[in-house]
Amino acid sequence: MFNNIYNRRKVLITGHTGFKGSWLALWLFKIGAEVIGYALPPPTEPNHFELLHADMISEIGDIRDAEKLKKVFKEYKPEIVFHLAAQPLVRLSYKDPVETFASNVMGTINVFEASRESGSVHAIVNITSDKCYENREWVWGYREIDPLGGYDPYSASKGCSELITSCWRNSFFNPKGYGSIHQTLLASGRAGNVIGGGDWAVDRLIPDMMCAVTQNEKVKIRNPNASRPWQHVLEPLSGYLLLGQKLLEGRKEFAEAWNFGPFEDRNATVGEIAGQIKMSWPKIDYEIDTTHNQPHEAGMLSLDCSKARTKMQWKPVWNSNTAVEKTTLWYRAFYETKEVLSLDDINSYIADAKSKHLSWVKE
Ligand SMILES: NC(=O)c1ccc[n+]([C@@H]2O[C@H](COP(=O)([O-])OP(=O)(O)OC[C@H]3O[C@@H](n4cnc5c(N)ncnc54)[C@H](O)[C@@H]3O)[C@@H](O)[C@H]2O)c1
Numbered sequence: 508m509f510n511n512i513y514n515r516r517k518v519l520i521t522g523h524t525g526f527k528g529s530w531l532a533l534w535l536f537k538i539g540a541e542v543i544g545y546a547l548p549p550p551t552e553p554n555h556f557e558l559l560h561a562d563m564i565s566e567i568g569d570i571r572d573a574e575k576l577k578k579v580f581k582e583y584k585p586e587i588v589f590h591l592a593a594q595p596l597v598r599l600s601y602k603d604p605v606e607t608f609a610s611n612v613m614g615t616i617n618v619f620e621a622s623r624e625s626g627s628v629h630a631i632v633n634i635t636s637d638k639c640y641e642n643r644e645w646v647w648g649y650r651e652i653d654p655l656g657g658y659d660p661y662s663a664s665k666g667c668s669e670l671i672t673s674c675w676r677n678s679f680f681n682p683k684g685y686g687s688i689h690q691t692l693l694a695s696g697r698a699g700n701v702i703g704g705g706d707w708a709v710d711r712l713i714p715d716m717m718c719a720v721t722q723n724e725k726v727k728i729r730n731p732n733a734s735r736p737w738q739h740v741l742e743p744l745s746g747y748l749l750l751g752q753k754l755l756e757g758r759k760e761f762a763e764a765w766n767f768g769p770f771e772d773r774n775a776t777v778g779e780i781a782g783q784i785k786m787s788w789p790k791i792d793y794e795i796d797t798t799h800n801q802p803h804e805a806g807m808l809s810l811d812c813s814k815a816r817t818k819m820q821w822k823p824v825w826n827s828n829t830a831v832e833k834t835t836l837w838y839r840a841f842y843e844t845k846e847v848l849s850l851d852d853i854n855s856y857i858a859d860a861k862s863k864h865l866s867w868v869k870e
Contacts, residue, residue: 508857508868509752514539516755517584517627521570521618522560522591523563524549526632526706527545529556530590530740531747532563534853543583545576554786555705556846565624570614573592574640584627587751589790590618591634593664598710600661601802611664612671621676622691631680632747637768638662639669640697648736648811651697658803667766669695681711682759692754692762697741699810701767702830704837704849708739712777716784717838720791725795731778736768736810739830742823743767743854745756749821749867761819768810769823783828787835817842820866824859 518535521678522528523544530853532542542563549556564583568575570592593611594600595816601608615633622628640649641656657663660861676682680693705716712728719726746767753761775783785791815821825833834851860868 508537509748510756512752512755515541515561517541517543517544517586519543519580519583519585519588520591521588522546522593524554525595526555526608526703526708527592527701527740527744528591529554529559529561529705530703530728530849531591531744532556532561533559533849534741536561536563537850541584543579545551545579547571551707553707555849557718558705559849564701568692570617570857571609571619573620576617579622579623580621580627584625586627587630587632588618588622589632589634589747589751590615594661594708596661596708597661597804598802601663604660607660608664608667610665611661615668615671619671619679619693623679629690629692631691631693632751632753632754633672633693634747635668635672635697636662636665637697637699637766637808637817639665642808644807646807646809648809649766650811651766651814656661658665669697670763676762680762682762684702685759685762686757692757692759694750694754694762695764696743696747696750697764697766697767698746699738699808701738701740701743701780702834703740704834704841704847704852705779712780713784713834716781716791716793717842719793720788725792725794728777728781728793729796731776731781731795731800733777733804734774734779734807736808737775737780737827737830738769738823739833739856741827741853742825744768745824745856745860745867746815746821749819752817765815765819766810766812767815767821768812769827770812772829775827780827780831781830782808784818784835787832788839820827822863822865824856824863824865
């Protein structure tokens with residue numbers, strides 16, 4: 508997988524105690540990487556990170572603490588960094604915009620500076636979001652060349668994170684000087700709404716539904732018509748890992764921004780996803796929240812992933828039905844038998860990718 512590039516490679520993940528970071532740590536561990544994590548303590552209880560009992564180095568720290576971050580980089584000398592640590596919630600960003608910008612903007616700068624000073628980092632993948640684009644509520648997917656923006660503090664902070672990425676790439680990690688002036692390639696990944704087992708964040712559709720079912724409650728669904736590029740968490744992770752591979756191989760042309768999402772026409776509304784979840788776990792009950800004065804959230808948001816598809820030969824593996832089915836099964840197994848199916852999900856994702864002859868996985 509990934510040309511075996513991660514085997515015995517020192518990989519630092521910021522945000523490893525979170526939902527996406529813990530899945531990425533598990534996958535990297537499976538393919539032989541030496542994983543070092545840097546993050547605040549797990550943001551929820553329960554949480555996927557602790558359930559995995561992963562054999563990795565876990566440093567608990569704040570990305571706003573530039574000195575501590577530099578010390579960790581100097582101590583472990585990572586060769587590649589996947590930067591996922593962030594305040595990732597739109598509604599929370601309205602309540603705490605200062606913390607959101609401090610973590611998502613200054614935190615990102617601190618990660619880049621720690622990488623620059625370490626002398627060991629050859630590749631950085633900064634995980635931003637599909638929400639980094641100026642949202643025009645149009646039907647077309649956003650392309651990497653579309654203007655950045657952000658109505659709410661979270662989205663704007665991710666737009667800023669993209670600007671910072673572009674600034675550091677031009678100023679310090681310029682591909683033209685790679686191999687002579689410096690040794691680091693920097694890229695960013697912009698992915699859509701992800702679903703999968705092990706997410707307990709507040710105000711997200713799947714965790715809200717899964718928690719309500721275990722308490723025999725009816726969950727209230729906000730914005731049922733909001734359309735999003737839903738995908739299983741393993742989809743963007745395969746994109747980030749493939750991008751990381753290209754950077755570690757010294758492929759300068761990949762030091763850019765990349766969208767990773769479902770095929771454009773596979774966007775689904777919140778209401779459609781909720782209906783699919785109910786079909787795979789009929790015990791789930793929900794109703795539409797008709798409360799007014801909800802904070803603004805984008806209505807229409809989709810990604811154009813032609814660039815990743817044509818230049819990187821990256822493609823999604825699972826459609827939204829499979830993503831929903833795998834996610835529901837994960838929570839059912841967890842709540843009914845205390846089983847954690849994450850490794851089974853990774854294995855079945857890889858098997859399906861193989862049968863589709865995807866570029867990152869060899870027979
Ligand atoms: N989940 C999604 O649907 C989605 C979609 C697009 C982009 N993203 C991005 O992916 C990344 C991971 O999101 P997630 O869903 O796993 O979120 P999460 O809340 O589950 O995890 C966030 C991680 O960041 C850490 N963190 C937060 N602030 C920190 C700080 N100041 N210092 C150190 N660590 C800090 C947390 O401890 C945790 O490990 C984020 O950058 C998010 O913006 C997520």
